[in-house]
Amino acid sequence: MKSLQARVTVLATVATALLVGLAGMLMLVSQRAEIAMQTADSSRVHYMCSSTRCVPLQPYATAATPGVLVRYASTEVRPALSLWPFGDSAATRSQQVGEGPRRDEDEARAIASRAQEQLDSATLALLAVLASITTLVSVTVLAATSRVLRPVETMRAEVAEINEHNLTRRVPVPSSDNEIARLAATLNETLDRMHRTVEDTRRFVADASHELRSPLAALRAELEIALSHPYLADWPTVVKSALEDAERLQELTTDLLLLARLDADALDKQDTVDLTAVVRREVSRRAAVTLEADDQVLVPGRRAQLSRLLGNLLDNAERHAGTEVVVRLRGGETATLEVIDDGPGIPEADRERVFDRFTRLDEARTRAAGGAGLGLAIARRIATRHHGTLDATDAEGFRGIRFVATIPTGIPQPRKATALGQQRLGDEVWQFLNGSIVPAHGHIPEPRPVPEPELDWALIFGEHQPVHA
Helix, strand or coil: CCCHHHHHHHHHHHHHHHHHHHHHHHHHHHHHHHHHHHHHHHHCEEEEECCCCEEEECCCCCCCCCCCCCEEEEEEEEECCCCCCCCCHHHCCEEEEECCCCCCHHHHHHHHHHHHHHHHHHHHHHHHHHHHHHHHHHHHHHHHHHHHHHHHHHHHHHHHCCECCECCCCCCCCCCCCHHHHHHHHHHHHHHHHHHHHHHHHHHHHHHHHHHHHHHHHHHHHHHHHHHCCCCCCHHHHHHHHHHHHHHHHHHHHHHHHHHHHHHCCCCCCEEEEHHHHHHHHHCCCCCEEEEECCCCEEEECHHHHHHHHHHHHHHHHHHCCCCEEEEEECCCEEEEEEEECCCCCCHHHCCHHHCCCCCCHHHCCCCCCCCCCHHHHHHHHHHHCCCEEEEEECCCCCCEEEEEEEECCCCCCCCCEEHHHCCHHHHHHHHHHCCCCCCCCCCCCCCCCCCCCCCHHHHHCCCCCCCC
């Protein structure tokens, strides 16, 4: 029995039958006792007895005294009634109780038979009433469940018609404000999320194909031109250009693989990360970056991903900054990480769009400085995976933009801000020589170029690193 309607109807019918049957049984037992008592009362005969004979007493009639010394006695018929209404009432047994003379057996049997017939009639009438009540309940439950489940069946049929080629259809929402209506609304919300996810995936695949095609086409054109004129080609220049295209392809595929992992994996394995140490380590690799950070801001998460979040924000800030980039870290119940630059800024209408994948504003569309438009998308995805947020707001005191990332900690932490830009000159020189930071003062020599950091294979591939030939 797979139908929910049939199950509910059968369950309601059985429950009603049990309850009604129990009530009917109690009523029949009470009715039997009442009929037996009425039969005994109606069959009772009172006698005035002497030592030799008994004279029956009749209501409102004069009776002759049978002797000088008399006593009063009575006799009644008590039938043994059965609750089974389909038996032979003539075979009903009875018992005569009392000190008076016994009644004739045929007369006693007739009294018991009439009492049994009366009980059988009452039993059959009660059974008919109980059967009618049970049937009425069954029909009512069947009609009610059919009416209640009709919208569910409509929703099921509508969802069955939805496929990957038609995700715009939605289930009808009943006008009544009940559980079925809320189910339909929730189902439509789920379908909306699925639709957006599928559309994002399709757009992501199309954008990724477009981004991969451009460097591949450039690489192929360069090699084909060089091969068509092998004696005229400047092979070192050709190889260098091909290597740049290959590096761009490698960076793009690495970002795509990271996005795929961030979308697929759940952040179930977390460590306690000292976000201050992560920020200082990342800032130490950059030039002309001012850091203001609280000491020992602890957050739950993965160190490599948090480092990647800040690295992407700093890459974006350095790409657009005029002269200054400021990083601020504040602790508390929520860790707040700010990256501020004094560049041209982002129009307010585009501040949410910049976090979409492959989104590049007009100023960033050049091949040399534009990138693939995945850095901010990866940064926001990492912040979201750490149950935080990442938004772009106005930069207070700056002409550029401020990116604010918040990550919940749940641990109240002391605020001991230290600004590296305000430390002593000797500390700056020592940190410069040590490679921690690069101060932007004219009397300190410019630092040597920092080598490109190696790819964090643990972040991309997990525990399994790629095998190099």
